[in-house]
Amino acid sequence: xxFPWAQEYKPQGTxxxxxxxxxxxxRLVYNAVGAGYPVPRNLNYFWNxxxxxxVALVIQIVTGIVLAMHYYASVDGxxxxxxxxxxxxxxxxxxxxxxxxxxxxxxxxxxIHIFRGLFYGSYKAPREMIWLLGVTIFLLMMATAFMGYVxxxxxxxxxxxxxxxxxxxxxxxxxxxxxxxxxxxxAPDQAALNRFFSLHYLMPxxxxxxxxxxxxxxxxxxxxxxxxxxxxxxxxxxPFHPYYTAKDGFGLGIFLILFVAVTFFAPNMxxxxxxxxxANPLSTPAHIVPEWYFLPFYAILKAFTVDxxxxxxxxxxIPAKLMGVLAMFGSILLLxxxxxxxxxPVRSGHYRPLFRKxxxxxxxxxxxxxxxxxxxxxxxxxxxxxxxxxxxxxxxFLIILPIVSRIERPLALPNSITEAVxxxxxxxxx
Amino acid sequence: MSTVKKTxxxxxxxxxxxxxxxxxxxxxxxxxxTTEGEGVRRRDFIHIATVSxxxxxxxxxxxxxxxxxxxxxxxxxxxxxxxxxxxxxxxxAIKTSWRKQPVFIRNLTPAEIEAANKVxxxxxxxxxxLAERTKPGKENWLITLGVCTHLxxxxxxxxxxEVKGEFGGYFCPCHGSHYDTAARIRKGPAPLNLNVxxxxxxxxxxxxIG
Numbered sequence: 249x250x251f252p253w254a255q256e257y258k259p260q261g262t263x264x265x266x267x268x269x270x271x272x273x274x275r276l277v278y279n280a281v282g283a284g285y286p287v288p289r290n291l292n293y294f295w296n297x298x299x300x301x302x303v304a305l306v307i308q309i310v311t312g313i314v315l316a317m318h319y320y321a322s323v324d325g326x327x328x329x330x331x332x333x334x335x336x337x338x339x340x341x342x343x344x345x346x347x348x349x350x351x352x353x354x355x356x357x358x359x360i361h362i363f364r365g366l367f368y369g370s371y372k373a374p375r376e377m378i379w380l381l382g383v384t385i386f387l388l389m390m391a392t393a394f395m396g397y398v399x400x401x402x403x404x405x406x407x408x409x410x411x412x413x414x415x416x417x418x419x420x421x422x423x424x425x426x427x428x429x430x431x432x433x434x435a436p437d438q439a440a441l442n443r444f445f446s447l448h449y450l451m452p453x454x455x456x457x458x459x460x461x462x463x464x465x466x467x468x469x470x471x472x473x474x475x476x477x478x479x480x481x482x483x484x485x486x487p488f489h490p491y492y493t494a495k496d497g498f499g500l501g502i503f504l505i506l507f508v509a510v511t512f513f514a515p516n517m518x519x520x521x522x523x524x525x526x527a528n529p530l531s532t533p534a535h536i537v538p539e540w541y542f543l544p545f546y547a548i549l550k551a552f553t554v555d556x557x558x559x560x561x562x563x564x565x566i567p568a569k570l571m572g573v574l575a576m577f578g579s580i581l582l583l584x585x586x587x588x589x590x591x592x593p594v595r596s597g598h599y600r601p602l603f604r605k606x607x608x609x610x611x612x613x614x615x616x617x618x619x620x621x622x623x624x625x626x627x628x629x630x631x632x633x634x635x636x637x638x639x640x641x642x643x644x645f646l647i648i649l650p651i652v653s654r655i656e657r658p659l660a661l662p663n664s665i666t667e668a669v670x671x672x673x674x675x676x677x678x
Numbered sequence: 679m680s681t682v683k684k685t686x687x688x689x690x691x692x693x694x695x696x697x698x699x700x701x702x703x704x705x706x707x708x709x710x711x712t713t714e715g716e717g718v719r720r721r722d723f724i725h726i727a728t729v730s731x732x733x734x735x736x737x738x739x740x741x742x743x744x745x746x747x748x749x750x751x752x753x754x755x756x757x758x759x760x761x762x763x764x765x766x767x768x769x770x771a772i773k774t775s776w777r778k779q780p781v782f783i784r785n786l787t788p789a790e791i792e793a794a795n796k797v798x799x800x801x802x803x804x805x806x807x808l809a810e811r812t813k814p815g816k817e818n819w820l821i822t823l824g825v826c827t828h829l830x831x832x833x834x835x836x837x838x839x840e841v842k843g844e845f846g847g848y849f850c851p852c853h854g855s856h857y858d859t860a861a862r863i864r865k866g867p868a869p870l871n872l873n874v875x876x877x878x879x880x881x882x883x884x885x886x887i888g
Binding site: 310318332336338339340497 | 752
C-alpha cells in the first residue's frame with residue numbers, strides 16, 4: 249500500500265519482466281526503498297537513523313558470523329578463544345573490535361531513533377504498530393547485547409550474567425527455580441554459556457524478522473515528518489530514491505567515519521578493563537557496571553533501596569529487590585503504552601510548547617542523570633540523584649504526558665508540508 | 679522568503695540559471711543540473727565517483743572478512759617440529775605429525791634401498807631417484823608426508839603389521855595406490871610420489887621438519 253501517486257515499477261527488458269511475473273522481488277525493493285516509495289519532502293537528518301540502525305545490524309551479523317568461526321563456547325576455552333581471535337586470527341582484532349563497538353554504535357543510533365520518535369510523536373496514530381514493533385526490537389536488542397557480553401567469559405561477563413539472571417530470582421515463589429532454569433545450574437557455568445551463545449547467534453535474525461514487520465507497518469501510513477502534518481498530496485512527497493537514498497547515504501558516511509574512528513583509535517573506550525580478566529566465580533570485581541547502554545536502567549534498579557510495606561507494622565508488601573526489578577522492566581514496558589498515554593492529536597514537538605519544555609528540560613536531563621548515576625558506585629548521593637531522576641522518568645510518561653496532552657494549547661499547524669517548507673499556502677488551499 | 683534575486687554577472691553564465699530555481703520546486707528535474715546539450719552531466723560524474731568510492735570501501739572491508747578464514751598465526755607457528763629418530767631401527771618406521779598432518783619417518787634396510795635403486799626411473803609415473811628423495815649420506819632415512827597424493831587418505835605400511843602393498847613400501851586402502859620402498863607411486867590412481875617435506879638433520883639423531 250502506498251500513496252496513489254507512487255511511481256510504478258516498470259521492468260525493463262525480458263529478464264526483468266520474466267522475474268517480475270514470477271517473483272516480484274525487484275518490485276518489492278522498488279516500492280520499499282526505491283522510487284516507488286513517496287516520502288515527505290521535509291525530513292531532516294533525524295530521519296537517517298532508522299537506516300543507520302539497519303546498517304548497524306548488518307555490521308553486527310557479518311562480523312558476528314565470522315567471529316563465531318573462531319569462538320569457542322566453553323568455560324575453559326572461551327576467554328582464550330577471544331584472545332586467540334585478538335592475537336592470532338588474521339584481522340581478528342579488527343573483527344572483534346568492530347563487533348564490540350558495533351554494539352555500542354547500534355545502541356547510539358537506536359537511541360537517537362527512539363528520541364526522534366518521542367519528540368516528533370512518531371508513535372501516534374496511525375503509527376502505533378510501528379512503535380510497538382520498535383519497542384519489541386529494542387527489548388530483543390537488549391537481550392542479544394547482554395548475552396553477547398557474557399560470551400568472552402571475563403569477569404564482567406560472568407558477574408553480569410550472575411546479576412542479570414538474579415533479576416528473575418526477585419519474582420515471588422517461582423523466582424529461584426526460574427533462575428536455575430534459565431542458567432541450567434545454580435550459577436553461570438558451561439550450560440549457561442552454551443545457551444547464551446546459541447541464543448546470541450539466533451536473536452539477530454529474529455530482530456531482522458521484526459524489522460521487516462516494522463518497515464512493513466511503516467509503509468502502510470508512510471513515513472512521519474518533522475511537522476507531524478499528514479501528507480495531503482503529491483506535492484508533499486518526493487520519491488525515496490534518489491532523494492533519501494542520497495540523504496541516508498551521506499548520513500551513513502558520517503556514521504561509518506565515527507564508527508571506524510572509535511574502532512581503530514579508541515576500541516576499548518566504551519568497555520571495561522575488568523573484562524580482560526578471566527571469569528572467576530569466587531571473586532566479584534570491586535565495582536561492577538553494565539555496558540553504557542544499560543546504565544539508565546541499572547540506575548533505576550539501584551534506586552530502590554527500601555522495602556515497600558505498611559508503615560509501623562513491619563509488613564512488607566513488595567521488597568526493595570522486587571521493586572527495583574519491576575521498575576527497571578517497567579521503565580521499558582511503559583513505552584508500549586505511550587501511544588495511549590499521550591493523547592494530544594498534535595504529533596510534532598515543534599508545535600507543542602509545553603510538551604517541548606518537559607521533553608528538553610525534564611525527560612532528557614533525567615535520562616542523562618540516570619546514565620551518569622548508573623555508572624557510579626552505590627553511594628548515597630548517587631542513589632538519591634537516581635531516585636529523583638527515576639521518579640521524574642515515570643512521572644513524565646504516566647502523569648505529565650497525559651495532563652499536558654489535555655491542558656496544552658498547541659501552536660497553529662501549517663496547512664500542509666509544502667506550506668511549511670515554502671512558506672506559501674498551496675494554490676489549491678488558497 | 680527568498681524572492682527572485684539578481685545575481686551579479688549572471689549574464690555571463692546563463693546555464694547556471696540560479697534565479698530559475700523556484701523555492702517551491704519539489705522535484706528538481708535532472709535537466710536543471712546539466713550543462714545543456716553536453717553528453718556528460720555533472721551528476722554522472724558524482725554518481726560514478728560515489729559508486730567507485732563505495733566500491734573501494736566495500737572491497738577494503740571484504741579483505742579482512744575473507745582473510746580471517748586462512749591459517750591463523752598460532753597454526754602457522756607450528757610450521758616446524760623436531761624429532762629424535764635414534765630409536766628407529768632399520769626396517770622400522772614411525773608415524774608422527776607435522777602441521778596436523780601425518781609424517782612417516784622410515785629407516786630403510788639395505789635390501790629396501792637396493793630395491794628402490796634397481797627401478798628404471800624412466801618407467802615411473804613421477805620419476806625420481808631415491809637419492810633425490812633423501813639427504814646425501816642419509817639415504818636410509820626416508821621422510822615423507824603420510825598423505826596419499828590421490829585424495830588424502832593415510833597410506834598403510836608405516837606401523838608394523840600393516841599391509842605394505844605390492845612394492846613393499848606403502849599401500850593406500852582408500853583407492854588402492856601402491857608406493858614402493860622410496861614411497862614412489864607405482865600402481866593405482868595417485869598421480870605423484872608421497873610428498874617429501876622440507877627437513878634438515880640437526881644432528882645424527884635429530885631431524886627438524888619444516
